[in-house]
Amino acid sequence: MTEDASLHLEGVSRHYGRVRALDELSLSIPAGAFVTLLGPSGCGKSTTLNIVAGLDTPDTGVVRLGETEITRMPPNERRMAMVFQNYALYPHMTAFDNIAFSLRLLRRPSDEVRTRVRAVAEMLDIGHLLERKPGQLSGGQQQRVALGRALVKQPLVFLLDEPFSNLDAALRARMRTEVKHLHLALGTTSVFVTHDQEEAMTLSDVVAVMRDGKLVQFGTTTEIYRRPATTYVATFVGKPRMSLVEGALRLGAEAATLVADGLELPLGAPGALGLTGTPPTLVALGVRAEDVRVDPSADATDGIAATVALLEPIGSDTFVELSLGPSTVVARVSPDMPLAIGQPVRMAIAPGRAHLFDAASGVRIGA
Ligand SMILES: Nc1ncnc2c1ncn2[C@@H]1O[C@H](COP(=O)(O)OP(=O)(O)OP(=O)(O)O)[C@@H](O)[C@H]1O
Ligand SMILES: [Mg+2]
Structure with missing residues (x-):
């Protein structure tokens, strides 16, 4: 696989029975960019992310990572890491083991596992919590562990599906700032899903506004705010x-x-x-x-x-x-x-x- 971490969807459609979740969606995300998919509930944001991650397959259309077509490539070969809204941690494992999980699957030597888990734990300020199980952690701490589990894989692409929506407003704002700092430090191509326009505007350089499985506008936050393409975008963004x-x-x-x-x-x-x-x-x-x-x-x-x-x-x-x-x-x-x-x-x-x-x-x- 190439190291070009740009991400491309070309004419991607996905139907679930009669529901048209994605309708000819095309989107190009430059390597290293932080892009937010913004749109109301049911507009196809998670479907898009799942298709990028390989957890779902489009009916038609193509997904590429750089020059490589990955439409049907198994998720574990894609060098992507996803963070979900509900953390999806293994409840019976400690924070350390949760973060280490993917490295152990890859049969990395145990001292490498320890070093890498420690490094991301330091980055996320959870070094002192590694022996605890998810049930003994607050929501914010659990979400940090979930971020750690994604970071430790050193993926080419980060996918974040409403990762902070279970957190209170203050913690959300703080996690947002941290994710921004992490992106500045690591420069990993990132796709962040949210239905919260304020979150989208504060987090990203570029926003993709979606409606009914379609892309309605793709542009910088300034373009989206200053020159909305439709009344839908105009009234969805801005408070x-x-x-x-x-x-x-x-x-x-x-x-x-x-x-x-x-x-x-x-x-x-x-x-x-x-x-x-x-x-x-x-x-x-x-x-x-x-x-x-x-x-x-x-x-x-x-x-x-x-x-x-x-x-x-x-x-x-x-x-x-x-x-x-x-x-x-x-x-x-x-x-x-x-x-x-x-x-x-x-x-x-x-x-x-x-x-x-x-x-x-x-x-x-x-x-
Ligand atoms: N497995 C499925 N079976 C049937 N319909 C589905 C399935 N998954 C998603 N859908 C439908 O596809 C559409 C898009 O769903 P999707 O989960 O991508 O929306 P979303 O933008 O992530 O919404 P939310 O903000 O509520 O998470 C919705 O109408 C949804 O009901
Ligand atoms: Mg969703």
């Missing part, structure tokens, strides 16, 4: 979710306007929207909370009129739900801004920060 307002697009010579139900929302110069061809009749305007400007002063005339419907202070910022006729837009403002529910304000979208989508298909149009 609070991107506000969407549907309406007709009116393109004047000087200004573009969204016209919806008694609402005329200025979108700036038409050129800046980067539209090519004829835009669809009905569009969805998307705007992120940080790109909405709010002016609470009574004599303000810029932007358009809106009413404060709800305030959500989170300490560092306050999220304001604004009513614009029948539509709602969420804005992020300073917690010091004097605002009260029911108060009339003016709002505007920061120049160049409007996202436009075809309302019917949800596909991004323009820049």
